[in-house]
Amino acid sequence: MSAPERYGFVRANALSLAFGGLFLATLLGQAVSGTADVNAGRVSDGLPTVSFLDYVTSSSFGVDVMENWQSEYLQFFLYVFATVWFVQRGSSESKEPGQEGTESDREQQVGRYAGADSPAWARPGGWRTAVFSRSLGLLMGALFLLTWAASSIAGWAAYNSEQLASRQDPVSWIGYLGEADFWNRSFQNWQSEMLAVGSMAIFAVYLRQRGSPESKPVGAAHADTGQTG
CATH class of the missing domain: 1.20.5 (Single alpha-helices involved in coiled-coils or other helix-helix interfaces)
Structure with missing residues (x-):
C-alpha cells in the first residue's frame, strides 16, 4: 500500500x-x-x-517578488551542486570527508544497478540517465535564471518610472543591466542567501533539533557527518 x-x-x-x-x-x-x-x-x-489590483500588477510589486524568488533558487542551485564536491565535517547536510564526487553507479542505483521501482530514466544509461542524474540542480539553475531575468525586467520598468518621475531619460533594458541599481538589488539578495546556507551548515554541526531530518540525532557526536535525526 x-x-x-x-x-x-x-x-x-x-x-x-x-x-x-x-x-x-x-x-x-x-x-x-x-x-x-x-x-x-x-x-x-x-x-x-x-487600488490593490493596480499595485499587484505594478513593476514595483513585481521586482520585489522576483528578487526574492531568484535569490532562493540561487541558494538551492548552488547548494545542490556544492554538496557534491564540498563537505562539512559534522554536518547532517554533508557527505563524509573522502566521499566527494558523483559516486559510483552502484551507490546511485543507476543503469544495471537500478531497482524495480527506480525512475524510468535511471535505468537506460546514456544522455537520459545523465540528464536525470542532474535534473534537480538543472531545474534550480533554470528557475534561477528565469526569475533573475524577470527581476531584471521588472526592475528596469521600476527604474524607468523613477527616472521619468524625476524628469530624467529612461534607459534600455541592456542599459539597465549595467546600472548600479540592478546589481545592488541582486547582490543585496544573494549575500543574505549565502549567509543563511553557510550558517545552517556550521550551526548544524554543534546544535540539534530533535526529530528533524535537517538535524543529527540529539546524542550524535559533533564530528558525526551525514546523519539525520
Whole structure:
C-alpha cells in the first residue's frame, strides 16, 4: 500500500501543502501591506491612492517578488551542486570527508544497478540517465535564471518610472543591466542567501533539533557527518 493510501493524501504530503499554503498567505500579506505602504506615501504627498489590483500588477510589486524568488533558487542551485564536491565535517547536510564526487553507479542505483521501482530514466544509461542524474540542480539553475531575468525586467520598468518621475531619460533594458541599481538589488539578495546556507551548515554541526531530518540525532557526536535525526 502506498503512503497516500496508508496515511491519506494530506498527511502524506503535509510538508509541501503546508509550505504551499504559507507561501500563498505570505504573498497575499506582502501584496496587502505593500498596497497600504504605497498608499500611505501617496497620501502624504497629496497624490491619489492606487487600488490593490493596480499595485499587484505594478513593476514595483513585481521586482520585489522576483528578487526574492531568484535569490532562493540561487541558494538551492548552488547548494545542490556544492554538496557534491564540498563537505562539512559534522554536518547532517554533508557527505563524509573522502566521499566527494558523483559516486559510483552502484551507490546511485543507476543503469544495471537500478531497482524495480527506480525512475524510468535511471535505468537506460546514456544522455537520459545523465540528464536525470542532474535534473534537480538543472531545474534550480533554470528557475534561477528565469526569475533573475524577470527581476531584471521588472526592475528596469521600476527604474524607468523613477527616472521619468524625476524628469530624467529612461534607459534600455541592456542599459539597465549595467546600472548600479540592478546589481545592488541582486547582490543585496544573494549575500543574505549565502549567509543563511553557510550558517545552517556550521550551526548544524554543534546544535540539534530533535526529530528533524535537517538535524543529527540529539546524542550524535559533533564530528558525526551525514546523519539525520
